[in-house]
Amino acid sequence: MxxxxxxxxxxxxxxxxxxxxxxxxxxxxxxxxxxxxxxxxxxxxxxxxxxxxxxxxxxxxxxxxxxxxxxxxxxxxxxxxxxxxxxxxxxxxxxxxxxxxxxxxxxxxxxxxxxxxxxxxxxxxxxxxxxxxxxxxxxxxxxxxxxxxxxxxxxxxxxxxxxxxxxxDPVSHDRHIAYVSHLSHISSFMLGKTVIEKEKNERDIFDMAGSGFASTVRLAKSSPDMWAPIFKHNKENVIETLQEYIANLTQFKELMEKDDFDEIYKEMKDTNHIKTILKGIS
Amino acid sequence: MxxxxxxxxxxxxxxxxxxxxxxxxxxxxxxxxxxxxxxxxxxxxxxxxxxxxxxxxxxxxxxxxxxxxxxxxxxxxxxxxxxxxxxxxxxxxxxxxxxxxxxxxxxxxxxxxxxxxxxxxxxxxxxxxxxxxxxxxxxxxxxxxxxxxxxxxxxxxxxxxxxxxxxxDPVSHDRHIAYVSHLSHISSFMLGKTVIEKEKNERDIFDMAGSGFASTVRLAKSSPDMWAPIFKHNKENVIETLQEYIANLTQFKELMEKDDFDEIYKEMKDTNHIKTILKGIS
CATH class of the missing domain: 3.40.50.720 (NAD(P)-binding Rossmann-like Domain)
Incomplete structure (x- = not known):
């Protein structure tokens, strides 16, 4: 064969x-x-x-x-x-x-x-x-x-x-994979970018980073040769996921600005059930 | 003792x-x-x-x-x-x-x-x-x-x-830790929220999620009892990191809308050196 x-x-x-x-x-x-x-x-x-x-x-x-x-x-x-x-x-x-x-x-x-x-x-x-x-x-x-x-x-x-x-079907595939894969990559790349920009003159700062940061920015090590074409192919879906992600982050920031930490607590509590969802994903 | x-x-x-x-x-x-x-x-x-x-x-x-x-x-x-x-x-x-x-x-x-x-x-x-x-x-x-x-x-x-x-000193500690720890938690919680909201009626979709998604949303399992008070204590610094993170995501989305995938490639390439930075963090 x-x-x-x-x-x-x-x-x-x-x-x-x-x-x-x-x-x-x-x-x-x-x-x-x-x-x-x-x-x-x-x-x-x-x-x-x-x-x-x-x-x-x-x-x-x-x-x-x-x-x-x-x-x-x-x-x-x-x-x-x-x-x-x-x-x-x-x-x-x-x-x-x-x-x-x-x-x-x-x-x-x-x-x-x-x-x-x-x-x-x-x-x-x-x-x-x-x-x-x-x-x-x-x-x-x-x-x-x-x-x-x-x-x-x-x-x-x-x-x-x-x-x-x-x-x-391929249309559903591309729509859903934008949420469970493509968006994760962008969130990770932009997290890496934000921290590097801020801390570029303070190398020691990365001594402060723990395994949580490492896990969250892991995907920012991915190959742009692979990922730029994916984002290009799935442009509409990825833009939609980004809009929703940015809206959620903005709302979180506004809750902080209003000192509404009860609602912030609730947001996190509600999202905690990702634990159950992730069971079975290695 | x-x-x-x-x-x-x-x-x-x-x-x-x-x-x-x-x-x-x-x-x-x-x-x-x-x-x-x-x-x-x-x-x-x-x-x-x-x-x-x-x-x-x-x-x-x-x-x-x-x-x-x-x-x-x-x-x-x-x-x-x-x-x-x-x-x-x-x-x-x-x-x-x-x-x-x-x-x-x-x-x-x-x-x-x-x-x-x-x-x-x-x-x-x-x-x-x-x-x-x-x-x-x-x-x-x-x-x-x-x-x-x-x-x-x-x-x-x-x-x-x-x-x-x-x-x-405690002021520097709180400023830097907002970048290398607190922001990661919010990015992860909001990623989890965005995906759960979208896919709540489609349980099978999480079958599509791989280890990349699991790694990026891992921190969304964290305890709100611990984290809501941290965000409250470090409000000003955390809001600043969120502003910068949202600005970077928005710029990425705009590059996609303009079909500027060369610049998107460059952004990812530049961020790739997080590899070197992460060496030594387990």
Missing amino acids: KVFVVGIGLIGGSFAIDIKAAFNEAEIYGVDRSEENLNKALELGVIDQKATLPEIEKAAIVIIAIPVDATVSIINEVLDRVSDNCLVFDVGSTKKKLCEMVASHDKRRNYLAAHPIAGTEFSGPQAAIANLYRGKTNIVCEVEKTAFKLQEKGMEIFSRLGMRIRYM | KVFVVGIGLIGGSFAIDIKAAFNEAEIYGVDRSEENLNKALELGVIDQKATLPEIEKAAIVIIAIPVDATVSIINEVLDRVSDNCLVFDVGSTKKKLCEMVASHDKRRNYLAAHPIAGTEFSGPQAAIANLYRGKTNIVCEVEKTAFKLQEKGMEIFSRLGMRIRYM
Whole structure:
């Protein structure tokens, strides 16, 4: 089973590692515009061979794990090149633009739109780890538009890697993921920015920061190469979440200005039930 | 060495556990307005005995680990009651109001203003853990106003518990801690609120949330009993941080509205160096 991984970073590399472990017959081919990444992936044993895009004609599986704008740019070329029995899936954090892009392609049925909710704040092949996907949710969009046999092939991979599947339409996916993922990244980046701006001349101040601050700004370490395209693709939804977030922060500030600490207490108490909601998210 | 811990929750309880382990001669007395907490602390072996406030006349050490407004209310009574050789320290997240409150007390020299930057999002005696303070920063304010022998006594405890000490005046402490701690809590609470409001009728949506969301809203599990008084005490500084945070979020939203994704990329790239800053914070 020839598996081509296009983009051999954290996400693609972690797929490569797990698929190799779960399927004896898998041979992993890495495609990446960075020769350095490819060499590192080979050296680390993340891939078996370096390859180029035209070679995907011999692939049984193609996994596209590059920024969402780059995926939109090459998805039709990939579908043009693959054989009739090849499954192509991507793993991007937005799904609507991509589903639109492939909608009328002759080989639409070779494509499966997936979004495994997994990752870390690190990037590159050296960040790839085993079992990244175990116990994680994988959102699959427009499953009915993928050929039945290729759906099965995809589910076999996702299931051996330990993922649980949720089906969703791409418009709902993009709207909800703006709340539970994209907004978190912006809140974290802007928190980091606010503190760095204020404290840039006072290095010692970060000695005062504890694990709470570290946890809240963790996502501000994320790669802009990945995230700028996501925000661009999901612009309307993300702007809406930002408006609501800013409105809530402004209201909190106004309660403080009015010395209404009873209401502030209540706001926090009400939000505490995030504890229950978060149960089960590692 | 009779050690009285006033407020036997996460913070006070964790001090009790570590002091007992580090000082053979320590006997831990728990004082708490909740009989249930006291019984639980006794049952868990966090304290050796239950006690009441008047008994602190026999204390060698008093640790006040209750919400900052409650500390301000009782600190002078505590100082009235303790013996001349007793060290009293608190562990609250704001220091200015407390230092003002004790400024003219006869026993000002018995008091040490401390703020160990340690904790978890859990609370109560069952949340108390060993080694919570190991490797953590402890900010000490107005050290020169504490009697020399009692400074030494305090440092002996902090040092055996593995804390590193930073000295700071209470006004600077409250200003900087607003950025590196208090703002993180509000950003997290309001993120939790925004997502819960939006998704309250769609429980399945939280299946989509990953570890990034969990990390960013972790602090929204924190106790309002502890945090509402902190925001009240540090009102001016916290409002200032909120203004700057809201301004940065608004600017980010405007960049998105203008489709200026190059600038958005740059903002994120610039903030990425939080990686370096966070090194060393666990």
